[in-house]
Amino acid sequence: SWTTSSIVDEQVAKIAAQIGDGRAICGLSGGVDSAVAAALVQRAIGDRLTCVFVDHGLLRAGERTQVERDFVAATGVNLVTVDARERFLNALAGVTDPEQKRKIIGREFIRVFEQAERDLKAQGDYRFLVQGTLYPDVVESGGGEGTANIKSHHNVGGLPEDLQFELVEPLRLLFKDEVRRVGLELGLPETIVQRQPFPGPGLGIRIIGEVTADRLETLREADAIAREELTAAGLDQQIWQCPVVLLADVRSVGVQGDGRTYGHPIVLRPVSSEDAMTADWTRLPYEVLERISTRITNEVSEVNRVVLDVTSKPPGTIEWE
Numbered sequence: 036s037w038t039t040s041s042i043v044d045e046q047v048a049k050i051a052a053q054i055g056d057g058r059a060i061c062g063l064s065g066g067v068d069s070a071v072a073a074a075l076v077q078r079a080i081g082d083r084l085t086c087v088f089v090d091h092g093l094l095r096a097g098e099r100t101q102v103e104r105d106f107v108a109a110t111g112v113n114l115v116t117v118d119a120r121e122r123f124l125n126a127l128a129g130v131t132d133p134e135q136k137r138k139i140i141g142r143e144f145i146r147v148f149e150q151a152e153r154d155l156k157a158q159g160d161y162r163f164l165v166q167g168t169l170y171p172d173v174v175e176s177g178g179g180e181g182t183a184n185i186k187s188h189h190n191v192g193g194l195p196e197d198l199q200f201e202l203v204e205p206l207r208l209l210f211k212d213e214v215r216r217v218g219l220e221l222g223l224p225e226t227i228v229q230r231q232p233f234p235g236p237g238l239g240i241r242i243i244g245e246v247t248a249d250r251l252e253t254l255r256e257a258d259a260i261a262r263e264e265l266t267a268a269g270l271d272q273q274i275w276q277c278p279v280v281l282l283a284d285v286r287s288v289g290v291q292g293d294g295r296t297y298g299h300p301i302v303l304r305p306v307s308s309e310d311a312m313t314a315d316w317t318r319l320p321y322e323v324l325e326r327i328s329t330r331i332t333n334e335v336s337e338v339n340r341v342v343l344d345v346t347s348k349p350p351g352t353i354e355w356e
């Protein structure tokens with residue numbers, strides 16, 4: 036539409052003016068926001084943009100391949116992939132507080148970008164960091180005037196104080212639906228533009244309790260099953276997103292075969308929303324819930340119970356941490 040193309044023109048001009056003949060790094064998460072931010076910056080400065088995909092070990096199954104394949108195929112952008120799984124796991128060891136997790140993850144992202152900047156020095160000076168920060172991220176991190184800090188989004192309230200990069204945030208005033216329209220205008224494929232939101236801190240804020248490699252593996256398996264069944268049922272466009280949460284510090288008694296189990300619950304959190312500022316819990320068909328529950332309890336060891344979150348936002352937030 037006219038308004039979307041004028042947003043694109045305006046932002047491309049602003050980015051070109053801000054970066055001048057400099058170079059920029061953009062952290063790609065696989066999600067819509069960072070993909071659209073990167074595509075805008077690419078339009079403004081071409082191959083003086085290098086995208087960095089950080090595998091922090093908190094990703095869902097298949098995420099890394101999707102970025103490497105879909106986004107690069109669509110844009111031809113320069114992409115560097117960093118395996119930072121150990122770094123993040125070490126930094127998160129022993130941490131259970133949600134805000135502390137968010138700040139550690141935000142900081143470690145920046146440390147990885149700083150390392151990438153040093154590695155790219157031979158090409159030139161990468162002084163700018165592109166982020167796909169949206170308006171709701173800013174508001175909920177307490178960045179708007181008179182707003183409370185609900186939670187520190189990794190790319191806003193989670194940034195370290197000694198940040199050396201100059202930030203480029205072309206989506207800072209936009210909501211998700213506008214970002215999707217900008218993405219389509221820029222020619223990004225539907226597989227990227229229509230993706231459901233997934234938070235930068237990933238599965239790290241969906242394990243209630245300490246984040247460990249084993250727990251991540253458990254949650255990744257449960258999440259893959261839930262997503263597979265929701266997609267098979269044709270529900271992807273109906274729900275905004277469906278976080279799958281592992282209550283790692285809770286155990287309950289169950290029975291399987293002829294034995295007692297003492298495992299962890301998995302929470303399904305399907306929500307419907309326009310902009311993530313408010314949300315309603317999605318009334319999923321019982322047959323779909325049943326299939327997800329049966330498969331998760333059968334296929335994922337350590338999990339013996341599946342529960343459904345029926346809380347709207349407010350009073351709940353979408354993510355549990």
Ligand code: XMP
Nearest residue numbers: 187188189232233234235236311352353354
């Ligand atoms: P909440 O949990 O605040 O989530 O209701 C609102 C939306 O934001 C996503 N979310 C994040 N996205 N970095 C992100 O990129 C973050 O730190 C973050 N925290 C929450 C969440 O998935 C939902 O779509």
